[in-house]
Amino acid sequence: MKYLSTAPWRWSFISAAVVWLIAIAVTHGNGAGAMLTSALAMATFIVIVGIGQMFVIALGPGNIDLSLPANIGLASAVAMTVMNGDNALVGLGLLAALGCGLMVGLANYLLIWALRIPPIIATLSASFIIQSIDISYGRGLQIKPPPAFADFANLQFLGVPVLAVLAVLLAAFAALVLQHTIYGRWVLAVGQNARAARFAGVKVGWTRAATYMLCGALGGIDGALLAGYFRGANVDIGNEYLLSSIAVVVIGGCSVAGGKANLPGIWGASLFLVLLLTMLNTFGVGAGVRLLLTGIIIVAAISVASDDRAREGA
Amino acid sequence: MIPPAGTTLHLRSLARALLPAFSLLVVLAGIAWLNPRSISYFGFSLMLNLAIPIVLATLAQMFVILGNDLDLSIGPFIGFATCVSATWLYDAPMAGAAILVCAVGAYAAMGALIHLRNLPSVVVTLGMGFVWQGLAILVLPQPGGQSPEWLASAMGVQPPFIPFPVLAAAVIALVVWFLLERTSYGVILRGSGGNPIAVRRAGWSLLKIKMTLFALAGLFGVLSGLSLVGLTTSADANIGNGYTLLGIAGVILGGGEFVGGRVSPIGAVVGALTLALAASPLLTFMNIPPDWQVGTNGAILIIVLTARVLVSRRQEAV
Numbered sequence: 001m002k003y004l005s006t007a008p009w010r011w012s013f014i015s016a017a018v019v020w021l022i023a024i025a026v027t028h029g030n031g032a033g034a035m036l037t038s039a040l041a042m043a044t045f046i047v048i049v050g051i052g053q054m055f056v057i058a059l060g061p062g063n064i065d066l067s068l069p070a071n072i073g074l075a076s077a078v079a080m081t082v083m084n085g086d087n088a089l090v091g092l093g094l095l096a097a098l099g100c101g102l103m104v105g106l107a108n109y110l111l112i113w114a115l116r117i118p119p120i121i122a123t124l125s126a127s128f129i130i131q132s133i134d135i136s137y138g139r140g141l142q143i144k145p146p147p148a149f150a151d152f153a154n155l156q157f158l159g160v161p162v163l164a165v166l167a168v169l170l171a172a173f174a175a176l177v178l179q180h181t182i183y184g185r186w187v188l189a190v191g192q193n194a195r196a197a198r199f200a201g202v203k204v205g206w207t208r209a210a211t212y213m214l215c216g217a218l219g220g221i222d223g224a225l226l227a228g229y230f231r232g233a234n235v236d237i238g239n240e241y242l243l244s245s246i247a248v249v250v251i252g253g254c255s256v257a258g259g260k261a262n263l264p265g266i267w268g269a270s271l272f273l274v275l276l277l278t279m280l281n282t283f284g285v286g287a288g289v290r291l292l293l294t295g296i297i298i299v300a301a302i303s304v305a306s307d308d309r310a311r312e313g314a
Numbered sequence: 315m316i317p318p319a320g321t322t323l324h325l326r327s328l329a330r331a332l333l334p335a336f337s338l339l340v341v342l343a344g345i346a347w348l349n350p351r352s353i354s355y356f357g358f359s360l361m362l363n364l365a366i367p368i369v370l371a372t373l374a375q376m377f378v379i380l381g382n383d384l385d386l387s388i389g390p391f392i393g394f395a396t397c398v399s400a401t402w403l404y405d406a407p408m409a410g411a412a413i414l415v416c417a418v419g420a421y422a423a424m425g426a427l428i429h430l431r432n433l434p435s436v437v438v439t440l441g442m443g444f445v446w447q448g449l450a451i452l453v454l455p456q457p458g459g460q461s462p463e464w465l466a467s468a469m470g471v472q473p474p475f476i477p478f479p480v481l482a483a484a485v486i487a488l489v490v491w492f493l494l495e496r497t498s499y500g501v502i503l504r505g506s507g508g509n510p511i512a513v514r515r516a517g518w519s520l521l522k523i524k525m526t527l528f529a530l531a532g533l534f535g536v537l538s539g540l541s542l543v544g545l546t547t548s549a550d551a552n553i554g555n556g557y558t559l560l561g562i563a564g565v566i567l568g569g570g571e572f573v574g575g576r577v578s579p580i581g582a583v584v585g586a587l588t589l590a591l592a593a594s595p596l597l598t599f600m601n602i603p604p605d606w607q608v609g610t611n612g613a614i615l616i617i618v619l620t621a622r623v624l625v626s627r628r629q630e631a632v
Contacts, residue, residue: 062572064436111616114620114623115616115619115620115622115623116623117619118572118573120384120436120572121562121566121572121615121619124559124562124563124612124615125563125612125613125615125616125619126612127612128559128563128608128609128611128612128613128615129608129609129612129613129616131608131609131612132605132606132607132608132609132610132612133609135605135608136603136605136606139605242440243440243441243443243444246436246437246440247437247440247441250434250437256433256434256437286451286452286455287448287451288448288449288450288451288452288455289448289452290448291444291445291447291448291451292444292445292448292449292452293448294444294448295441295442295443295444295445295446295447295448296441296445298441298444299427299438299441299442299445302433302437302438302441303427303431303433303438
């Protein structure tokens with residue numbers, strides 16, 4: 001219990017519960033369960049990329065992956081093309097999306113390493129190019145996902161989306177990797193003090209490369225799953241995941257200064273973001289007000305959640 | 315790694331300083347080779363039609379980068395400025411001007427928030443981008459509106475000999491250069507990016523400096539929006555979205571760095587012009603579909619950064 005009352009992520013779950021209760025109050029309790037089901041499904045997609053972004057941000061100040069939206073967009077198109085609507089090719093399509101994401105992550109890291117430029121600029125330039133490849137490659141792409149894959153992405157069991165369960169397992173696995181494997185400890189060590197880590201024998205370069213590739217791979221998988229869930233790929237499918245992937249890391253209680261990360265917070269913050277949108281929708285507000293309030297609440301949440309010792313991330 | 319003599323450092327910084335101009339020349343040479351007729355008064359007026367808003371957006375981003383921050387909200391902010399300019403500023407000029415002044419004030423407040431709470435600027439500005447986008451949609455739900463006449467005529471000026479966009483870019487570059495490099499507070503502003511602790515110990519308020527930098531970014535964002543409305547004679551809540559990344563790319567192309575307050579106003583303007591020329595006229599002349607417009611910007615960025623690394627390495631080896 002003591003752990004619970006001091007855990008940095010508790011606020012994200014409390015906030016998520018509060019916005020859910022407000023939304024239910026507005027609808028007089030109608031659709032409370034359905035609201036939670038769809039929130040779980042949508043939060044899953046944020047959690048997957050949020051975990052990737054969390055590992056990258058944990059690498060220390062300045063580390064951030066701005067190429068996630070472009071990566072998701074391209075991977076969704078690649079997955080749909082490879083699957084070609086055929087149930088038998090689902091595995092191959094997922095592998096292709098995974099490989100596509102890994103390549104994006106590798107390209108990001110090579111740019112950072114070879115050009116000695118800040119990750120923001122490297123991932124930004126990479127995302128420009130990926131975006132163009134995607135626009136050019138995915139133009140007019142009208143391939144539907146194989147029925148089995150689309151059904152799987154939308155599958156629910158007693159109101160709980162199967163993908164959400166898998167994402168919980170993924171988060172648990174990521175927590176295990178972070179705390180109990182050499183790689184995870186290296187990520188945190190590099191994030192706390194890259195120089196000290198290097199002297200201590202940590203392979204800093206390899207750790208960074210692996211982390212950017214991990215983030216890229218998670219982005220790729222997310223793209224394929226999104227295309228399955230929404231029954232089709234599209235260039236803009238990943239657009240909202242830049243803000244949300246970064247926001248869940250910060251709101252979830254990870255330090256933007258790096259070297260500190262926690263997985264439950266990613267889930268809490270993702271649920272908070274999704275339920276926030278649900279709440280605004282139940283108010284019946286227009287697109288303008290919804291964007292306005294989302295922005296204000298995110299900035300407010302970050303201002304409150306971020307700890308004072310946080311150093312500049314950019 | 316320390317250069318042995320002053321000359322090495324000099325050569326190296328000279329080569330670095332000339333890189334932005336060299337990139338622009340390469341792009342211009344490409345255009346001249348592919349379509350010689352475009353190198354003319356009207357050619358430049360057409361090709362650089364939308365360069366002024368890009369230049370102003372780049373300078374807005376430059377002020378933020380100067381303070382070791384990054385502004386991911388400037389694009390939506392410019393969109394918001396166009397929406398206000400094409401509605402309120404047209405219908406009720408005083409109220410419209412007041413809104414734009416408040417918007418600049420909001421930018422300064424955002425700088426204060428980032429400084430006081432020690433927040434990562436990337437996250438705060440990303441969130442504020444949503445706020446500006448939402449406000450823009452509230453002001454102007456559908457693309458449209460009308461440009462105030464004075465604005466359209468100001469952007470339609472045809473000066474003798476030198477095309478308007480070129481002249482305007484030169485004037486803007488010189489003004490900002492003077493402000494940053496030749497005034498005492500400009501030096502303090504740059505110092506805040508290089509060594510904030512020293513600046514604070516010297517008795518300057520870092521809060522005021524941060525607010526000034528963000529207010530300047532807001533001001534140039536508003537100017538960018540105004541020029542955009544003057545050129546397109548209408549507004550759209552999404553019109554500015556591409557300018558966030560274009561601005562960052564322009565600053566970096568112009569020799570700016572992310573940390574240490576090392577930016578160059580003239581370089582940033584040259585960088586913005588390079589991007590404006592490379593992104594559409596050069597591609598059109600090369601028969602490359604507009605799909606690759608963004609990708610070209612990315613490729614140019616990578617090429618120039620590679621060149622920068624090569625220049626630095628060679629000089630280090632000397």
